[in-house]
Amino acid sequence: MRQGIWIPARIESRKDLSISEKVILSEIESFTSNGKCFASNEHFANLLGIRPDTVSRMISRLKKRGFVIQTGFDGRRRYLCLGSALDESTNHTELPTREPHRRVETFSQPALDNLPPPIQKNSLIVTKEQYKGMLNKFPEATRKAVERILFEGETPSSKHLARIVNSLTSVVVGDG
Numbered sequence: 249m250r251q252g253i254w255i256p257a258r259i260e261s262r263k264d265l266s267i268s269e270k271v272i273l274s275e276i277e278s279f280t281s282n283g284k285c286f287a288s289n290e291h292f293a294n295l296l297g298i299r300p301d302t303v304s305r306m307i308s309r310l311k312k313r314g315f316v317i318q319t320g321f322d323g324r325r326r327y328l329c330l331g332s333a334l335d336e337s338t339n340h341t342e343l344p345t346r347e348p349h350r351r352v353e354t355f356s357q358p359a360l361d362n363l364p365p366p367i368q369k370n371s372l373i374v375t376k377e378q379y380k381g382m383l384n385k386f387p388e389a390t391r392k393a394v395e396r397i398l399f400e401g402e403t404p405s406s407k408h409l410a411r412i413v414n415s416l417t418s419v420v421v422g423d424g
Contacts, residue, residue, distance in 0.1 A: 253278070253295075258334055265315075268296050269306060273315060276328050286325040314406030317389050332390040333406045382416050 255274045262270070272292055279285035289300040289307070296303070307328070310316040314333030318326055383391045390412070396402040397413050404410040 262334075268298070269310060269315075271296060272303070272306060272310065273330060273334070276316065277330055280329050284319075285328045287328070288326075312405055314393075314404075314409060317393055317405075319389070319392065329389050331393065331405065332387070332408055335387075336406070336408045386412070 253271060253274050255270055256277065259265070259270050259273050259277070265273070275287060275292065275295065276285045279287055289303040292303040292307075293300040307316060311318065311331075314331040317329050317331045319329050320327040383394060386394065390409070393402075393405070393409055394412055394416070397404055397409065398416070404413060
């Protein structure tokens with residue numbers, strides 16, 4: 249029986265999230281603690297009193313910023329979990345205030361400028377085995393996101409993920 253929402257401190261303290269985004273992240277966290285989160289846009293819309301297409305855009309933005317990761321889709325249900333952006337060591341009190349309906353994300357940090365290409369079959373690095381020891385040190389959601397970047401050519405959703413990928417690649421290739 250549903251008793252409401254509890255917003256964990258690591259979500260509540262974020263100044264770069266709206267209250268609606270905090271509620272969505274808290275709901276995803278509560279579902280993933282009991283298994284998999286496959287809550288629909290309609291579920292979140294009913295919870296927040298907004299339209300499902302608004303929820304869809306919010307979740308897309310949260311994915312791009314690294315707060316949410318889609319871990320699967322079985323043709324009927326989308327599975328979500330929290331991303332590593334919540335774990336970044338950010339001083340939450342120094343983040344700029346944001347306008348309620350406008351958000352511009354700019355990533356001009358060097359971590360995003362020198363991304364490795366996806367690993368090809370004919371390259372020197374041909375298997376995930378070379379990364380396994382290092383990847384196993386990360387939480388599952390972070391590990392899966394890094395693997396998608398390294399092996400499928402997905403673009404990092406945060407500066408944090410880009411730095412991880414660059415560090416791992418420089419160690420394996422021998423540049424660092």
